[in-house]
Amino acid sequence: MALLSVRDLHTRYAVGKQQLRAVDGVSFEVGRGETVGLVGESGCGKSTLGKTILRLVPSAEGTIELDGADITHLGEGAMAPHRRRMQMIFQDPFGSLNPRQTIRTVLDTALKVHRLGNGAERERQLQEIVTRVGLPSDSLDRYPHEFSGGQRQRIGIARALVLHPALIVCDEPVSALDVSIQAQILNLLIDLKREFGLAYLFISHDLSVVRYFADRVLVMYFGRIVESASHATLWRDPRHPYTKALFAAVPSADPTHKRVAPPIKGELVTTEQVRGCRFHSRCPAATDRCRAEEPPLRSLGEGHHAACHYA
Amino acid sequence: MSVQVDPELEVPVSVDTGSRAAPRKHRRLRAFVRNPTFVAGVMILAFFVFLAVFADLLCPGDPLDMVAPPVLWPGQDMAFPLGTDSLGRDVLSGLVHGSRASLVVGISAAAIGLAIGMLVGALAGFFGGRIDTALTRLIELFQTTPTFILVIVIVAIGEPNLETIAMAIGLASWPTVARLVRAQFRSLRESDFVMAARSLGYSRWRIILQEILPNALPPVIVAASVMTANAILIEAGLSFLNMRDPNIVSWGGMIGDGRDQLRTAWFLTALPGAAIALAVLSLNLVGDGLNEILNPRTEP
Known part of the structure; x- marks a missing residue:
């Protein structure tokens, strides 16, 4: 328990x-x-x-x-x-x-x-x-x-x-x-x-x-948990585009280091009702499916969960 | 992975450590003294309090007794330095004893207004929702009625003695305090230290009385001095309209009595008028000074 x-x-x-x-x-x-x-x-x-x-x-x-x-x-x-x-x-x-x-x-x-x-x-x-x-x-x-x-x-x-x-x-x-x-x-x-x-x-x-x-990390976006994993797994293999973008936003001390994902643009809008994935308006990889259907938090094995159709 | 903690490190970084309670109190005191309007207000007010407390020693005898020929001008007879009114009553004695009525009514009316206003404001602000809506309507109901008319109605229904007058003024003046306290409670109930108190399992009453109220008080203290001043003015107005205890001398009553001699013996209205103005001024100065001193943004 x-x-x-x-x-x-x-x-x-x-x-x-x-x-x-x-x-x-x-x-x-x-x-x-x-x-x-x-x-x-x-x-x-x-x-x-x-x-x-x-x-x-x-x-x-x-x-x-x-x-x-x-x-x-x-x-x-x-x-x-x-x-x-x-x-x-x-x-x-x-x-x-x-x-x-x-x-x-x-x-x-x-x-x-x-x-x-x-x-x-x-x-x-x-x-x-x-x-x-x-x-x-x-x-x-x-x-x-x-x-x-x-x-x-x-x-x-x-x-x-x-x-x-x-x-x-x-x-x-x-x-x-x-x-x-x-x-x-x-x-x-x-x-x-x-x-x-x-x-x-x-x-x-x-x-x-x-x-x-x-020990374990929950990534929250717009009132929902979009990814959860042990901290080792999450840093080694982030699956949700939002998590990737968060990591990419951390400044790197190494100038030759390449960004793993493009930075996200726009702002968090919290009152409007969203159809589909709540990250789609800011997601670099969003498709029609993302705009229509909300992805559930699904297991990716080893206690790793992500709410993305393409994770 | 562990970061070495140097226990000394925090000391130079901290800006406001080491300022113990005692020097802070002194700073407070200095801020009081350095504020000239506040000092002036306190001194004038202290003078009136002194008159009220020692009235019987300063001017023995009943101020309503006819002691001399009527309408002696100030300075005409040094036994009555401020002259006498149309009935031969000593004006100085009247002024000294009149300070009692004004201060007693002013302070007790403010106390009654504060008690009601703080209770209503605290309940409305803390509980919110329907309780707030109902109490806000009640506040608005009282605020839309002109204060002076309301006081006159209440005094007209009851006996025109000091208790009724103080009660009436208190009943008519609480909405200002209620609004103030409500606003304070509304913002403080969302503050982190109230959240912490709730998470520690404190009861509602403990949170209201111990956590929120002490932090809501500064503007209320300022309002209290202005309320006292207003109560003194209303009491003077009532006395002028003869809604007063005929056995007690009051400044407003003296103005009312002197009104008929306004063209021949203007000092009969001017002197008690000046007393009212000074008392009200002193309380407003105290209020202004307290506002500056208790304002956290000008914290010494």
């Missing part, structure tokens, strides 16, 4: 009278201790998917199962015990911390809400977690504005970790940070994963980060 199992999940936002299908029929699983990368360009629904799984955004259709329990429609009270099992790390280290609370309040309230431990035990846990994520030991009584971006992200990690979850959704956890700090935070996440047996759903638009980090 997978830790997290998502089946045919849909999330829709109302944009005026139209509906924005931010997540449009996504299915995948995350096993215990597994790191699943979720890549795609801005606005393709990655963050919405993460927030829908955590029940922070209401889903329109489909099911979310955590440890085999269906949590899709649980009320606030019934959801509370499941909240301990999954947490989130946010992109913006400035907006994700309440500016009017000390670090102690942030972490201690979480423990209090879930009635974990008495005063002394909680204090010991707070000290432990703060040192574990690499913050100075006198951090607890300070406010978020007294920390740098990288340190704030460590606070965000401490907050996600304080309830000892099994799954953490990392929503672009390093993209707002300096490159030198990025590596530190990524290594911290890797260490914590080993230490606590965490599973990550790692959302990023940065392929190099995902490659460094993920």
Whole structure:
């Protein structure tokens, strides 16, 4: 039984009278201790998917199962015990911390809400977690504005970790940070994963980060998963034209290196209803079949799936 | 593959580390002091509060007692430096004691308006959907009624005492606060730290009171000082129209009484008028100053 199992999940936002299908029929699983990368360009629904799984955004259709329990429609009270099992790390280290609370309040309230431990035990846990994520030991009584971006992200990690979850959704956890700090935070996440047996759903638009980090990668386009494979397979043999284009867009340090696919043009349009493959308007290899018929996500063997007629 | 982490590395990169709470508080304080309009407002307001608190010591006796010949001009008799009105009542004593009515009504009306407005605004902004639609209609209903007329109607129905007047002004002035708080809640409920609080399993009330409300307060505090000023003005208007407690001296009432002598003894209306203007001005200055100080973009 997978830790997290998502089946045919849909999330829709109302944009005026139209509906924005931010997540449009996504299915995948995350096993215990597994790191699943979720890549795609801005606005393709990655963050919405993460927030829908955590029940922070209401889903329109489909099911979310955590440890085999269906949590899709649980009320606030019934959801509370499941909240301990999954947490989130946010992109913006400035907006994700309440500016009017000390670090102690942030972490201690979480423990209090879930009635974990008495005063002394909680204090010991707070000290432990703060040192574990690499913050100075006198951090607890300070406010978020007294920390740098990288340190704030460590606070965000401490907050996600304080309830000892099994799954953490990392929503672009390093993209707002300096490159030198990025590596530190990524290594911290890797260490914590080993230490606590965490599973990550790692959302990023940065392929190099995902490659460094993920066991398995899901490529998302326009609310759907268009390709999924283990990270080795995907980098060796990308099958969907969109994935190829994403790889081609990564700048190469070698000037003699030839592009594997032409760069994609145009922009992601998310409100209009598309017939056929949702990538056809930007796909260099699109045919009449692509314009008429939507390709399902089909298996290519070895856990490799792609949603392309010609993959 | 692993990148060596140098624990020292993060220190020079971080820009705002090391600024501890204490120097920050001092900076706040300095920002307060450096803002001249704010300081002026606070000083004038403090003066009126001083008058209101020590009225009985400064001008002992009932300000409504006839103590001298009628219509003494200011300076004519040094026992009554600001003169007397047509009934021989001491104007200075009236002004000093009148500050009580104005401040009490102003502050309690603002408190009532804030309480209702914050409750309605918070519920509408946080829950959205049908609750928001219903409450927004209610806000609009109150906003389309002219404030002063609404206050007059409420006071006319009840007894014209300070409690009713404060209640009436509070009931008529909450929609501004409600709109403000609603807008704040709508944007803050989508913020990442509220998302984090929800994912940690906090209850709705904890999120409203502990996460959103403290961050929604700065503009509300600014609005509160302006509301107090408006309440003082409305109270003066009501007193002028004789909708007042006849046993309590108030600035608006003094203007109303002095109206008949406007051409012969203009100081009877001008002095309480100046007091109202100063009090309202001071509260507006405080509001402006707070707006600048609490604005995150001008954060010291």
